[in-house]
Amino acid sequence: MNTLAPTPGQTVGPFFSFALVREEGADLVSPSHPGAMTLHGRVLDGAGEPVPDALVELTRGGDADGWGRAATDDEGRYAFTTLAPSGPFFAITVLARGLLDRLFTRAYLPERSDDPFLQGIAEDRRATLVATPDERGYVFDIRLQGDDETVFLTFARD
């Protein structure tokens, strides 16, 4: 349990990009860095429509270059240049206008889909946590709502 009551979250709102988004922020490493890959995807709402005002934060871990953030474009697309995570998954935070508090999720590398945590997720939802390889790197779509809604996580301590 927390001994102090946490401050509640509120939506990031529509007007965050001028403050939080820097052009280089989505490049955790230079595209020319050995091993650099792209992790990209779309943020979609419950009607399958793109969310053009979302902010995705990527944690790869490891060192000073282990974190970045990217705003979605008009088609709901985001993209990071990164190295592979130092573990089986990338840790992801999702913020958006209309989303009242941040959401956490994981993008597992497909070759690590035998991970015990994933195996503990209902089979019909497990795939929402696994990135798909493509020619640029990996694709990871985030669905905020609906039948194929992404599994979002809570880390609440008891």
Added chain:
Amino acid sequence: MTNLLASSDTAHSTQAEIDAEMAAVAATAVDGEPATRLDYPPYRSSLLRHPTKALHPADPEGIELWTPVFGEHTIDPVEADLTVQHSGEPLGERMKVTGRVLDGDGRPVRHQLVEIWQANAAGRYLHQKDQHPAPIDPNFSGLGRCLTDGEGRYTFTTIKPGPYPWRNHRNAWRPAHIHFSLFGDDFTQRLVTQMYFPGDPLFSLDPIYQSILDPRARERLVATYDHGVTEAEWCTGYRWDIVLTGSHRTPREDDR
């Protein structure tokens, strides 16, 4: 019955209708639920953007026990003063806001990034999509950053933001607020929220503020006027402490 989906992001509803919806949701509050309701229909933009399935409990592992470190060299101390970022002085009430960032165990969050953004004194954001016909202040950008000190303390000098209209419903106005973005000692403590000002008459009308059903939890977003922070002949002062969730990292010897 109103078709909520059809009215998403449009201004069909009146304030009275929104008030009735907010009262109906407030009556469904459950002890121990997360402070902020993600599924909060009075905030129309949330209708298609909230998860409908329960959040999946996870023990943080590996990189989730890690947090980014923003070195002193990446943040210019002048970024904590939003009134000196241009050649002239911004209009409005000059104010200081200061407080501590603590985690749920009462430990200060040290040397960590705090980011803020806000509207100007007229209630206008320096964002191309803000179409509110209030003046842009050429001397105010409305964004600031700083690192907390060794005791978790932050301080910003800024201009008190104005309230502004939005299109959630007819004649909808947001209470004046400053957006805050905070990092903790691990990934799971991330917090993005809004700080409000005491006594704002728009509190009871605002579906974003009211999406926190517990009044005590809502009040934790309201800064306190502090005459000890106010500076003579210079600026008013507000105090606002921020509490993140508890860290999952094993505390180090020097954490206290």
